[in-house]
Amino acid sequence: MSSTAFGILRSGYVARDTFVHRLDGRTKFLFFLWISLFNYIFYDLYVTIVSFLVVMSLAFVARIQRFVVTVLVIIVLPIVLLGVGIIGGPFGFAHNKTAIAAIQVLGFTIGLYLEGTVYVSVWTSRLAVTITAALLAYVTTHPSDLAAIMLKSRLPYKFAYAFLATIQLIPILTNEITTIYQAQVSRGLNVKAKLIDRFKSIIVLMIPLTLGAINQTQIRAIALESRGFSAPVKKVMLRDPVLKASDYAIFAMMAIITCFLIYLILTRGLVPFMVGIEYVRPGG
Amino acid sequence: MTTGKGTGATTVEKPAGFAILQIVLIPVIAALNYVTGVIINILKLPLFMDTWATMFGTVVAGLWVGAAGGFLYNIIMAFTLWGLPAWVWGFINIYIAVITWALWRIGWVTVKSPAKLVAAGIIVGVTNVVPVTIISWGVFGLMPTYAGTAWIYAAVLASTNDTLSASVVSSIIAEIPDKLISLILAAVVASRMPARFTLRPPKA
Secondary structure, X not given: OOHHHHHHHHHOOOOOOOHHHHOOHHHHHHHHHHHHHHHHHOXXXXXXXXXXXXXXXXXXXXXXXXXXXXXXXXXXXXXXXXXXXXXXXXOOOOOOOOEEEEEEEOOEEEEEEHHXXXXXXXXXXXXXXXXXXXXXXXXXXXXXXXXXXXXXOOOOHHHHHHHHHHHHHHHHHHHHHHHHHHHHHHOOOOOOOOHHHHHHHHHHHHHHHHHHHHHHHHHHHHHHHHOOOOOOOOOOOOOOOOOOHHHHHHHHHHHHHHHHHHHHHHHHOOOOOOOOOOOOOOOO | OEEEEOOEEEXXXXXXXXXXXXXXXXXXXXXXXXXXXXXXXXXXXXXXXXXXXXXXXXXXXXXXXXXXHHHHHHHHHHHHHHOHHHHHHHHHHHHHHHHHHHHHHOXXXXXXXXXXXXXXXXXXXXXXXXXXXXXXXXXXXXXXXXXXXXXXXXXXXXXXXXXXXXXXXXXXHHHHHHHHHHHHHHHHHHHOOXXXXXXXXXOO
C-alpha cells in the first residue's frame, strides 16, 4: 500500500461544512452497508456504474473527491489491469467466447474477450463502489460522533474504545516508525540492500516500535484505570448525535430504491440490464 | 476499588489490571498490523505481513487478544480503504490467531527451536490457503489481486482454464513465505520482550 493511502488514513476526518458532513453518522454507515449489499447481489455492470456515479457525486458534494480518486487509483486500478490482462485476455478464462479485439501471432490468437472483461469490470466496480461509500462515511464523520454512534448502537464500550484507539494509534505509530527508520538509517541501515538483508531490516525496525508501543500500553492502561474505564457505571458521551429531517429523507429514498431493486430481481433476475451476457459464478 | 453508583457504593471485586492491559493491547495489535504495511513499503518487500502482530499478540497476551486485534485491523481497513466486503478478511486473522495459539501451546512458536518454528510457519501458510480461497471467491470473484503472483495465476489459468486452481496455486506461493516470515518475526520480537512488560496474568 502506498504512502498516499496511509496519508489518507492518517488524516482521518476531513472537516468541511457540506450536506454529507451534516448527515448523521448512522445514516452514512447505513447507506454504505445498503449500497455495498445491492452491488454484490446484482451481476450487472450498468447497476454498478449507476451506483458508482451516485457515490462519486456524493464524494464531490462532500468535497473529498481527491481522496476517493487517489484510493481508487491505488487499490482498484491495479486489480482492474491485472484482471483485464489475465481474465479478459488470452489466458484461458473458461467463459471467454466473444473477442472484442484479436490479433494473430505465430498462429496463436491473442485477444481481449467480452465475457472476461465484463466479469472483471463487474467485480472491480463493486469494489470501487464499496470503497467510495466507506470513505464517504469514514472521512465525513467526526471521531467523537463515531464513538457516540457505537455506544448508541449498543456496542460494548470496550469495542468502541478499541476501534477509536486504533484510529488514533495508527498516525502515532506511523510517525514513530518514520523516526525509528531515520535513526536506523543514520546507524547504517541500508534499505536498498539485497532482499535477504532487507528482510533482516524488518527486525531492527519492528523491535523498537513494538516495545515502545507495549510500553505505552502500560501507561495507557494506568491512565484509563485512573479515569474509571472499568468502573461499573453507565458511560456517557460528550456528543449526542440526533437524526434530522435530511437523514429521514435519505432513509425514505433508500427504502423506495430497495423496493424497486427487489422488483427488478423478481422480474428480470440478477442481470437486469446487460443483454447477451451470462451470469458467471466465481470459479464456475 | 470502590466507585459511587446512584444509591450506594459498588465494589469491584476482581483486580482489573491484566484485563485492561489486554483491552489496551488490542488496538496496538491492530495498529501494528497496519503500520507493518509502511515498513514493507519502505523496504519494498514482496510480502503483506499484515498478520504478524496478530501472531505476536497471541503469543504474548493470549488467543482472544490476538484474534480481536487482528479482526479489528480488518474492520478498520474495511471501513476505510478496502471497502465493506473486505471485513471478511478478519476471519483470516482469527484463524491465524487460533493456529498460532495451538502451535505455541505445543511449543513450536519459539526461537529456541528454529526447525519447529519454520515448520510452524509453513503449516500456518499452507492451511491458510483454504480460508483465503473461500474469501477470494466471495469478495474478489477469484480474480488475481496481487501483482507479485499474477504471472503464476496467469500460467495456471492458461494450463487449466480454471480460476479456482489459479487462485489456489497463486495463494500457496504467496502465503507460505508471508506467514513463515511473519511467524518468525513474531517469535523474535516476543523473545525480546522484557519480563516487566508481561501481558499474561500469573497462573494461580
